[in-house]
Amino acid sequence: MLKKVLFIIFLTAQSTFPQVEKVDYELYSLIITEQLELGIKSSIDSVLLIEQFENRFDNLYEVFDAKSDSISNSDINFISINTGNDTIFIKRLINESKFRKSVYGLTSDFGLSPKINSNLLSTDKLNIQSITAKKYYSFFGRKFKRKNPWKRIIKKYGTRKVIEFSKVKYNGDLASVYFGIHCGGLCGNGRIVIFEKVNGVWGILTSINQWES
Template structure:
């Protein structure tokens, strides 16, 4: 989606993800979201997609990508065929350091209202795993929505750009 490596282009990519992938701010009503200010590596560097040293893709890699990309089979076919695309996807799981604090003012539009929350505060709503619904209820009471979004930094490789986007909802749990 983006061909250069500037902060301005990072935010254009983030905006495209919000509108085209997450379909926020495109309806007649204003969407309200809670935005986690800074992506934190929840995998602690222990999770990698693909065996990038041998450039191999397992069925479990493809299954994970299938579920994480809202069943985008076109993307999966491209990942299998295009080594450059695989390399940029690998960066998402192998390079999660120095993620910037997102400047939400650059993402606000007349059709998207954004509240911010630090990662630590977001996680505090879910202290006990068995009380997940209570956490979502708390977020909805405090912020007036259960739509939560988080972005990683944008990684670039040749003509490709990638960013991790998390959109947890109470429907997942």
């Protein structure tokens, strides 16, 4: 009987994993088209993908303090500024305790991210090449002091658009991804995107700015 139960669990795990992975790439694609606006124009966009995200911020992605039963005014101001004053999202954070706790859990840790297959994101209008994090950061040298890193990146890969995605985190009908785009010494942005599934369809609920240069 025990062997039968274990076999059923094994089969369930095997059948559900591909579906979860499929949703992961669906959410990555939403970021590419709706947040980065790549692969949607008549011309072909060329992008370099860091194939496995490395958390270089010591897990400091929390957007508010969840220790209290309510959200503070300072946290509300921070979220308002960094979501472009997304009042609907902010009202839900204020009024819905369960929603607030879910969002906190979805924005608190993006370590141990998987490798991403660029072939599953490329389209007719989007050419994606992969690069390891080690190789990408080697262009900048120790302490980011190497000269002309972006000239060398452009010469080798033909693009100055470098993107990275964290793992996808799920909590019921909510999910989140951290993404960053690097495009020059003073060009780049990092955001946490919150997704919500409504009537079986995933869509972007909001995005929260983390850094900008």
